Amino acid sequence: GQNIDQPTEMTATEGAIVQINCTYQTSGFNGLFWYQQHAGEAPTFLSYNVLDGLEEKGRFSSFLSRSKGYSYLLLKELQMKDSASYLCAVRDSNYQLIWGAGTKLIIKP
Amino acid sequence: IAGITQAPTSQILAAGRRMTLRCTQDMRHNAMYWYRQDLGLGLRLIHYSNTAGTTGKGEVPDGYSVSRANTDDFPLTLASAVPSQTSVYFCASSDSGHSGANVLTFGAGSRLTVL
Numbered sequence: 001g002q003n004i005d006q007p008t009e010m011t012a013t014e015g016a017i018v019q020i021n022c023t024y025q026t027s028g029f030n031g032l033f034w035y036q037q038h039a040g041e042a043p044t045f046l047s048y049n050v051l052d053g054l055e056e057k058g059r060f061s062s063f064l065s066r067s068k069g070y071s072y073l074l075l076k077e078l079q080m081k082d083s084a085s086y087l088c089a090v091r092d093s094n095y096q097l098i099w100g101a102g103t104k105l106i107i108k109p
Numbered sequence: 110i111a112g113i114t115q116a117p118t119s120q121i122l123a124a125g126r127r128m129t130l131r132c133t134q135d136m137r138h139n140a141m142y143w144y145r146q147d148l149g150l151g152l153r154l155i156h157y158s159n160t161a162g163t164t165g166k167g168e169v170p171d172g173y174s175v176s177r178a179n180t181d182d183f184p185l186t187l188a189s190a191v192p193s194q195t196s197v198y199f200c201a202s203s204d205s206g207h208s209g210a211n212v213l214t215f216g217a218g219s220r221l222t223v224l
Contacts, residue, residue, distance in 0.1 A: 004151060031210065042199060042215035043152075087152070096167075097213075099151030 028093020
């Protein structure tokens with residue numbers, strides 16, 4: 001079966017750095033996505049990786065290793081507004097998105 | 110403001126009742142999707158439509174039906190609601206195609222409770 005694993009919950013301090021990991025086992029690979037979802041709101045797109053390596057976008061970076069079935073989302077200079085759930089999703093060989101259950105990130109002052 | 114509008118925002122209904130969740134987008138996206146989100150689970154695809162006039166089944170289609178009469182609208186119908194259909198439902202759209210990121214834009218969600 002297809003599976004996306006990410007930690008259920010993480011806690012970090014305002015101003016610090018946090019890394020959210022995602023491992024996947026899917027039927028084929030056509031890209032990996034990270035979405036942010038604040039409580040009670042819709043998911044919004046953060047990043048997309050299709051080749052190995054690091055993609056940087058402001059305070060957020062996303063890394064992919066296809067050979068290891070692994071990605072991480074790195075958030076720097078954490079702000080209280082970064083408190084949200086972070087969803088990892090992989091597009092499989094049929095171009096269907098497989099979603100992880102999400103990582104709830106709690107930021108403490 | 111361009112985006113996706115879902116209605117209703119929240120609804121409580123009795124088991125056995127029929128319910129239609131509405132979804133309208135104004136971005137002229139070809140593809141539209143219905144997901145359900147349940148605590149502890151990833152988003153699960155119910156039905157999708159790659160273009161107006163076509164629909165397809167996702168991972169959890171049983172008990173749901175959709176139609177895509179035009180580009181903008183993609184309603185989801187529960188013919189006879191059951192308690193296990195209590196969930197938050199998200200409509201989404203994308204430019205479709207198999208190249209590039211094909212990023213999803215989501216509506217604000219419809220919280221449905223079936224008693």
